[in-house]
Amino acid sequence: MRNYKPVRTSGFAKVLDEIGIITWRNLAHIPRVPEKLADVTIQPIVFVLLFGYVFGSAINLQGGNYIEFLLAGIFVQSAAFGAINNAVGVVGDMKEGVIDRFRSLPIARISVLLGRAIASLLESALGICVMVICGLAIGWHAHGGFMDTAGAFGLLAFFTFAMICIGTMLGLWVKTAEAAQGIGFVVVFPLTFAANTFVPTMGMPAPLRFVADHSPVSATVAALRHLFGNPNPVAPDAPWNLTHPVEATLLWCTGLALAGLAGAVYRYTVARKS
Numbered sequence: 001m002r003n004y005k006p007v008r009t010s011g012f013a014k015v016l017d018e019i020g021i022i023t024w025r026n027l028a029h030i031p032r033v034p035e036k037l038a039d040v041t042i043q044p045i046v047f048v049l050l051f052g053y054v055f056g057s058a059i060n061l062q063g064g065n066y067i068e069f070l071l072a073g074i075f076v077q078s079a080a081f082g083a084i085n086n087a088v089g090v091v092g093d094m095k096e097g098v099i100d101r102f103r104s105l106p107i108a109r110i111s112v113l114l115g116r117a118i119a120s121l122l123e124s125a126l127g128i129c130v131m132v133i134c135g136l137a138i139g140w141h142a143h144g145g146f147m148d149t150a151g152a153f154g155l156l157a158f159f160t161f162a163m164i165c166i167g168t169m170l171g172l173w174v175k176t177a178e179a180a181q182g183i184g185f186v187v188v189f190p191l192t193f194a195a196n197t198f199v200p201t202m203g204m205p206a207p208l209r210f211v212a213d214h215s216p217v218s219a220t221v222a223a224l225r226h227l228f229g230n231p232n233p234v235a236p237d238a239p240w241n242l243t244h245p246v247e248a249t250l251l252w253c254t255g256l257a258l259a260g261l262a263g264a265v266y267r268y269t270v271a272r273k274s
Contacts, residue, residue, distance in 0.1 A: 018107045022115025027122065044131040047074050052138055055198055064231025071131070071140040072152075072224035073197035076217055078127055079160040080192050083167030084184030086120045090171025091180045099172075099268075113168055113264050120164045121157065128156065143229030152227035155249050159220045162253040165260025172267040196221050196242075200233045213239050216252035223249040 051074060056066045093099050093116075102112045142149045167184070174180045194208060195201075195217040201209050212218055222245035225232035234242050241248045 015108050015111050018111035019115045019118065022102075022107075022112055023118045023122075026116050026119030041127065041130050044074070044078055044127045045134050047078065048131055048134045048138065051198065059199065061200075061231060062233070064233075065139065067135070067139045068141065068228075068230040069225070069232075070198065071135045072228060072230060073195075073221050074131060074135075075128060075156055075224060076159065076221045077192045077197055078131065079124060079156060080163050080188050080217060082120065082124045082127075082160055083163040083170070084181055084188060086117070086164045086167035087171035087174070087180040087184055088177045089120070090116065090168055091174060091177045094172070095177075103268075109265055109268050110261070113261065113268065117161065117164045117168055120167075121161050124160045124164070125157070128153070128160075140230075144227050148227040148229070151246075152224045155220065155223055155227070155246065155253075158253045158257075159216075159249065162256035162260065165257045165264065167260075169260045169263035169267065172264050191215065192217055201238075201242075202233065202235045214241050216249070216256065218242060219245045219248035219252055 048071070052067050052070055055070065059066055061069050090099075099112070142152070144152070170183060171180055174183065195212050195215045197217060201212040201218065204212055219241045222232055222234065222242050224230075226245055
């Protein structure tokens with residue numbers, strides 16, 4: 001970034017150049033520090049095998065294969081945990097002075113935030129590819145057509161991006177990586193387990209089932225199962241969040257992404273002026 005000079009000069013094109021440069025900056029360090037990809041390569045394999053065989057040996061899913069029921073939940077859980085990884089990375093950039101360096105350059109605020117978010121999204125895509133390969137190896141299949149399957153992965157990418165935006169906001173607001181990780185786990189861990197991620201919600205106690213049925217995680221998982229053609233048990237009295245999961249996921253992801261970006265831009269601006 002020392003000799004930063006956008007190739008184009010018009011406003012929108014200049015922002016695209018800036019986003020591309022910052023995205024590359026966040027990806028270029030990977031060959032030098034490949035262990036940073038452990039959380040998107042090794043961890044997904046552990047999740048798929050651990051939950052697939054431990055839970056699969058104990059849960060008898062009526063009307064379907066538990067492995068096929070499970071994989072959509074694992075995809076979404078891994079995407080949600082990506083918010084924590086991104087928050088920790090943003091805190092690291094703050095402590096190392098990287099963000100301050102960006103603030104001193106004549107570049108758009110949104111370029112810095114979107115550049116890092118897109119880089120994190122590309123890293124997460126690698127993890128999804130690893131999980132897909134592992135899932136296929138243990139018996140998971142997408143039974144929908146090409147367009148439905150592509151739409152499912154598109155929704156998963158949108159959800160991942162929305163969670164990364166939330167993580168970016170968190171990373172800009174907290175002071176330490178430990179705080180970012182702690183807050184992230186307190187929020188994301190129950191959010192992913194109090195949902196239809198690993199078991200259908202019908203058997204949950206009423207208060208927990210209400211929370212699970214109206215969760216963005218449950219909507220996204222149900223949408224992926226629907227589009228993949230995997231088992232997707234839904235109660236007759238299920239709320240709109242689960243009976244129209246694709247539409248609900250789009251609404252949830254749009255709201256989360258806008259909230260995360262708005263909070264991140266505000267914090268970035270306030271810190272820049274202080």
